[in-house]
Amino acid sequence: MTTAMDGPKLTKKDFVSDQQVRWCPGCGDYAILSSVQHAFAKLGIPRHKIVIISGIGCAARFPYYVDCFGFHTIHGRAPALATGLKVSRPDLSVWVVGGDGDMLSIGGNHLLHALRRNVGIKILCINNRIYGLTKGQYSPTSPVGTVKKSTPMGSIDRPVNPISLALAAEAGFVARTVDVFGPHLQETLLRAAAHEGSVFVEVLQNCLIFNDATFSNVTDRASREDNVLYLEHQKPLLFGAGGDKGIRLNGLKPEVVRVGEGGVPESELLVHDEKDESLAYLLSRMEGDGFPTPIGTFRTQEHVSYEAAAAQQVRTAREQKGEGDLMKLIHSGDVWTVP
Amino acid sequence: MTTKQLKSLDTVVIRFAGDSGDGMQIVGSEFGNTAAIVGNDLATFPDFPAEIRAPAGTLPGVSGFQVHFSANEIFTPGDQPDVLVVMNPAALKVNRGDLPDNGILIVDTDAFDARNLKKAGYEQSPLEDGSLAQFRLFAVPLTSLAEKSLRDVEGLTTKEKRRNKNIFALGMTYWLFSRPLDNTIKWLTQKYAKKPQHVEATTTALRAGYAYCDASEAFQVRYEVPPAPSQPGLYKSIQGNEALALGLVAASVKSGLPIFYGSYPITPASPVLEALAQYKNFGVITFQAEDEIAAVTSAIGASFGGRIGITASSGPGIALKGEAMGLAVMVELPLVIINVQRAGPSTGMPTKTEQSDLLQAMFGRNGDAPIPILAARSPSDCFEIGFEAVRIAIKYVVPVLVLSDGYLANGAEPWKLPHKFEDLPDIPVHFHTDPKGFEPYRRDDVTLARPWVKPGTPGLEHRIGGLEKDRLTGNVSYDTANHQHMTDVRAEKVARIVADVPDLEVFGDESGEVLVVGWGGTYGAIHSAVRRCRSDGISASQIHLRHLNPFPANLGEILGRFKKVLVPELNTGQLILLLRARFLVDAIGLNKVEGQPFKVREIVSRIQELSA
Numbered sequence: 006m007t008t009a010m011d012g013p014k015l016t017k018k019d020f021v022s023d024q025q026v027r028w029c030p031g032c033g034d035y036a037i038l039s040s041v042q043h044a045f046a047k048l049g050i051p052r053h054k055i056v057i058i059s060g061i062g063c064a065a066r067f068p069y070y071v072d073c074f075g076f077h078t079i080h081g082r083a084p085a086l087a088t089g090l091k092v093s094r095p096d097l098s099v100w101v102v103g104g105d106g107d108m109l110s111i112g113g114n115h116l117l118h119a120l121r122r123n124v125g126i127k128i129l130c131i132n133n134r135i136y137g138l139t140k141g142q143y144s145p146t147s148p149v150g151t152v153k154k155s156t157p158m159g160s161i162d163r164p165v166n167p168i169s170l171a172l173a174a175e176a177g178f179v180a181r182t183v184d185v186f187g188p189h190l191q192e193t194l195l196r197a198a199a200h201e202g203s204v205f206v207e208v209l210q211n212c213l214i215f216n217d218a219t220f221s222n223v224t225d226r227a228s229r230e231d232n233v234l235y236l237e238h239q240k241p242l243l244f245g246a247g248g249d250k251g252i253r254l255n256g257l258k259p260e261v262v263r264v265g266e267g268g269v270p271e272s273e274l275l276v277h278d279e280k281d282e283s284l285a286y287l288l289s290r291m292e293g294d295g296f297p298t299p300i301g302t303f304r305t306q307e308h309v310s311y312e313a314a315a316a317q318q319v320r321t322a323r324e325q326k327g328e329g330d331l332m333k334l335i336h337s338g339d340v341w342t343v344p
Numbered sequence: 345m346t347t348k349q350l351k352s353l354d355t356v357v358i359r360f361a362g363d364s365g366d367g368m369q370i371v372g373s374e375f376g377n378t379a380a381i382v383g384n385d386l387a388t389f390p391d392f393p394a395e396i397r398a399p400a401g402t403l404p405g406v407s408g409f410q411v412h413f414s415a416n417e418i419f420t421p422g423d424q425p426d427v428l429v430v431m432n433p434a435a436l437k438v439n440r441g442d443l444p445d446n447g448i449l450i451v452d453t454d455a456f457d458a459r460n461l462k463k464a465g466y467e468q469s470p471l472e473d474g475s476l477a478q479f480r481l482f483a484v485p486l487t488s489l490a491e492k493s494l495r496d497v498e499g500l501t502t503k504e505k506r507r508n509k510n511i512f513a514l515g516m517t518y519w520l521f522s523r524p525l526d527n528t529i530k531w532l533t534q535k536y537a538k539k540p541q542h543v544e545a546t547t548t549a550l551r552a553g554y555a556y557c558d559a560s561e562a563f564q565v566r567y568e569v570p571p572a573p574s575q576p577g578l579y580k581s582i583q584g585n586e587a588l589a590l591g592l593v594a595a596s597v598k599s600g601l602p603i604f605y606g607s608y609p610i611t612p613a614s615p616v617l618e619a620l621a622q623y624k625n626f627g628v629i630t631f632q633a634e635d636e637i638a639a640v641t642s643a644i645g646a647s648f649g650g651r652i653g654i655t656a657s658s659g660p661g662i663a664l665k666g667e668a669m670g671l672a673v674m675v676e677l678p679l680v681i682i683n684v685q686r687a688g689p690s691t692g693m694p695t696k697t698e699q700s701d702l703l704q705a706m707f708g709r710n711g712d713a714p715i716p717i718l719a720a721r722s723p724s725d726c727f728e729i730g731f732e733a734v735r736i737a738i739k740y741v742v743p744v745l746v747l748s749d750g751y752l753a754n755g756a757e758p759w760k761l762p763h764k765f766e767d768l769p770d771i772p773v774h775f776h777t778d779p780k781g782f783e784p785y786r787r788d789d790v791t792l793a794r795p796w797v798k799p800g801t802p803g804l805e806h807r808i809g810g811l812e813k814d815r816l817t818g819n820v821s822y823d824t825a826n827h828q829h830m831t832d833v834r835a836e837k838v839a840r841i842v843a844d845v846p847d848l849e850v851f852g853d854e855s856g857e858v859l860v861v862g863w864g865g866t867y868g869a870i871h872s873a874v875r876r877c878r879s880d881g882i883s884a885s886q887i888h889l890r891h892l893n894p895f896p897a898n899l900g901e902i903l904g905r906f907k908k909v910l911v912p913e914l915n916t917g918q919l920i921l922l923l924r925a926r927f928l929v930d931a932i933g934l935n936k937v938e939g940q941p942f943k944v945r946e947i948v949s950r951i952q953e954l955s956a
Contacts, residue, residue: 022807024819053802058645068807069820074799076648077809078641079671085638089645089653090799092629093604097649097799118634315629322624329626331597332765335590336578339527340761341381343574 015046022072028063033184033210037131038070040187044194045071048098055098058087060107063138064131064210067102081112084119087126088311095125095312098198105132105146109165113145120176120203125310127197127204130167131184133212134219141215153215167207168289168303172282177202179285180302184210185224189235189300196302202310209298223298236288236301241274244297251275252291259287261295279305348558349565350522355414356569357422358517360510361439362431364397364407367510372409373756374514374528379413380581380758381527383571386413387868388756389421389941394611394694401455401463406438415570419722419868421755423943427520429513431455431486433464440476449479450516452509454487482562486512493552499541508549515553522568525550575760582759584723584752585612588682589619591730592654593626594762598731599738599771602627604646606639606655611694612750613656613684636664640681644668647677648808650775650798652734656682659701660691663708669743670709673834675808676785676794678737678744681715682730685749687939696939697751699864700915705745706893706922712831714838716740717892719747721867724759726752729890735771740841741793747892749914751941752865779803784818792837838894845891847898852878852885858954859906861931863889863919866912866942873947882955889919900927908954910934912947 020042028034045055055073059065061080068075074097078086083101091099101119108116108130119126135153136142142155146167150159171179178200182193190208197204209220222232234244234252242252243264251264251274262269278284285304292298309317323329358375360368369390376388389410398405412422427448430436432455443449456469470476471483490512494505511532518525529547536542557563582590596603605628607617621630629651633639636657643653657665662683672679685701687693705717716736720729726748737744762768776782776795784806785794797804806818814821815829850859852874862870867888877884887902889895903909903923911920912934920933934950936942 024807051802052805054800056799068809073805075807075809076645076675077807077811078644079667079810082637082641082668085633086641086645086648088638089604089606089631089642090649091645092631092642093646093649093651094798094800114634115638118638315631319624319627319629326625329593329597329623331594331626332762334593334623334626335761338580339377339381340578340580341383342578343383343576 015052017042017046019052020045020072022070024069026070027066029214031213032063033133033212034064034067034131036184036187037190037208037210038067040190041067041194042071044191044198045073047191047195048198050098054096055100056090057100057102058083058090059101060103060112061138062104062107062136064102064104065107081107081110082115083107084112084115084126084128088119088122088124091124091126092312092315095316099126101126101128103130104137105130105134105167106136106144109145109167109170117170117174120171120174120205122311123175123177123202123308125202125312127206129206129208131208131210132167133210133216134164135212135216137212137215166289166292167205169286171205171207172285172289172304176205177306177308178204178302179304180205181207181209181300183220183223183300184208186300193302200305201313202308223300232297234291234297234299236277236299236303238277238279238302241271241276243271243274259291259296279303348563351565351567353567353569354416355412355418356427356521356567357410357412357425358427358429359408359410359425359439359442360429360513361406361408361435362510363400363435364393364395364405365400366407366431367507368407368409368431371510371514372411374531375517376411376413376756377531377581378518378523378527379411380579382523383574384413384569385416385418385572385574385758386411386581386756387418387421388412389751390754391940392695401432401434401460403434403438403464406435408435408439413569415572417572419872420941420944423945427517429517431509431513433460433466433470436470437464437466443479445478447479448482448520449476450482450484450513452486452513453483454485454509484516484556489552489556490549493549494545497541497545497548500545505545508545511546511549512553512556515550516557518550519554519557520563520566522566525554574758577763578761579758580761581756582724582727583615583754583756584720584726584748585615585684585754586619587724587726587759588720588730588746588748589616589623591727592620592680592734593623593628594727594768595731595734595771596626596628596652598768599652599734599773601650601652601738601773602629604629604631604643604651604653606631606633606642606646606653608633608636608639608657608661610636610658610661612686612753613658613661613682615753616656616682616684636661637668640665640668641671644672644675644677644679647679648799650796652678652680652738654680654682654734656684658684658686658694659688659704662701662704666709669715670711670713671810672743673709673713673715674810674813676741678741678796680733680737680744680746682746682748684753685747687937693939695750697749697865697941698914698937698939699747699749699866700918700937701747702863702892702915702918703921705747712835714835714893715743715745716838716841716894717745717747719864719890719892720752721864721888721890723752723755723757725890727759731768735769736841736844738771738773739793739844740791740837741796742837747864749865775801776804777801783816784808785813785816787833790840792833792840842894842897845894845896848887848889848896848902850885850887850902853883854885855905856885857883857906858885858908858910858951859903860884860886860910860912860947860951861889861903861919861923862886862912863892866914869942869944870912870947872944873951876944876948877951877955882951884951884955892919892922895926903927903929908932910950910954912942912950914942
């Protein structure tokens, strides 16, 4: 586990590297970068103990811009490389940053296995439903019918739901936040940092150039209240202006209901429970059809982390066999002497 | 009881062959272990199908294990068997062509029923039609004799008793070659420690097989093969994969860096993973990754974190690791990548040996991405090569590729053990910790190594990655002159490793008629062939490459001293391409891709032709 440091308090500025940021003006990544730098300053972890690992894509340039240790690796493989690092060095705070193409397409397999192994790495999947760095092809999260340069007649494959996938992959901590929701993003990162085990955070992000306004229902100030459902542990699922709407369970299906005067009482609403597997999955499926987009922590579960279990096996082996003795090992077995 | 004759032999090759489920690998390796304990020099060659249990009794299901044991120094498992033990008609059909006239043939007659004969494609039993007359045939009902010998053993089904036919056969061969039983009895007792009825059954069957020959009128002659003279010291029999794992652990202890071994199971490399998983008390972490790419990238992550990252696979897996190996070249971190080669292309023949990945090792990455390459020449040499690969990776802060092959991986030979810890070279490690004037790509003047910095070192926060880097700061750089410089320096860094590559020693004449140049697992066959030719008065010499990139410094000069250069390889000509390109030498290839090692006589006859 990473431990808090004794020393001067850090600020966002301490995490700004000397490299010029090369994202497009107006890119959602700027806001995410700023929130990450703010959040890192609040972690209580010294800079040299933090590592950001990335794959390939616009989002994967992240490590260059944060003044800590960083490794910009190859397409899709960041979770695997981060696994090797975290298992080798459990003392480090290891973050993985990548986009929807990097994580869910070319790196889908590594994402799945890093999450289910419960490796203590914090994965930020920055989802803008588009390939940006290759100049605007549809991605595995693009809706069916997405017309882009490689899909002039519209994409025909059904998109993957990142939160449902992460839940199914047994991720220890699963959350969603939004590029421009600064305080919420920071709060989510701080909770992610405190979680022992695998973390998956989907960050909805706007690509101004190739897929502008893909999440405008969530980010537009005018419609935000009606379209965003903030998940809070042990709180009823309320949204809308002044909390006038809520989510109720009708049989096994959620429905949107009016709350308060003329509507249903709050006591009939679903109450969020981060430990409830079924509820987490049900919430992850809420999309469109008048349903709001849930933001916040879908699920947390506590299991021993992979790196802790690996270290424990080494300790156990040493207790049982003693510290490795090389010459004893080499000279063991059916040995004979030639005089 | 009749008096049996005892004859002494210098060298014997025995082959056990049967169904994949008949336990041929077990009796073969036990025969080898006992030969080792007796003090013979030996070499073993397991040869088995990729299928775990092909349909019983069929030709594709035949599994074999050959042991060459001798009172002299030997270098190969032998070209052909002197003794062939076959457990069914299919095994006879597959192997009889290799048995020379007058060879000893032991056959389990119980397996020669109509069904098995048909499966093997025999219209009538070869035991009855006189077609085996050129051999010294011992037709023995092994299965029923094994079952009878276990009449009094309780707690076993008839089927289980009959399965001990392989151990019964082993007992017979122990009698035939005057071997002691106690080593195998000890091994069986340990193996079945939790199943006492199996200890009783197997040890009884072993003794029964031995006693059968002793009593049988059919066996009138037994043989002895005296111990081979060896240098004084401690020895044990070792397989290549086992030796490789030990070499890696030894380097880990010597360097003080614990191993992180990322690997995805693949034939024939998996035993290295399984061996290292036993050594957790040395701090080893084995990570069975989701795929080959995760195996190598996790190892890179571990090296970034300050462990020694190692990954292994065979050809198909190495192909998948290519991009990540390029990353390791770019970020310049220590890493060891092991390729236990098998017959390709694609899935090829997983359990058959080949050396056809040399050019993949040299060039199998995008861009100019040079990697140092080492290749083991014998099973026990895998220890040295594994150790040396780690040492070079750490000293030069560079990824290193190791080539082994299926023949070395599964074959065994006596290994003279390093006696003391001090006998092994030291591996100094330097992690850079000083923030003053730190630049991630400022290099050591001699080795050109860049500083190895562990995350967690205060004041040294920096970023690395696969994009081209500035020659000092390591920041992303698209500067044209910088890319030229970095490409050149990555090549120069590998070239300078020649300082750690010992000069080649020529076996035979220092100059002359024919020089045979080999690399990797063909050493034994080439060496035997060159010795045989020399004893016949032919001017033949040998050099054998364990370092393929960079080549030893004196290679070009040696090549120039001979009229003819012969390059035997188990591929269609890969080293020869490198030698021709590098040294403009008009070398001659001897190439074979049959999934089998070279026979000594194949090389001998080519040398004879060239010197005629």
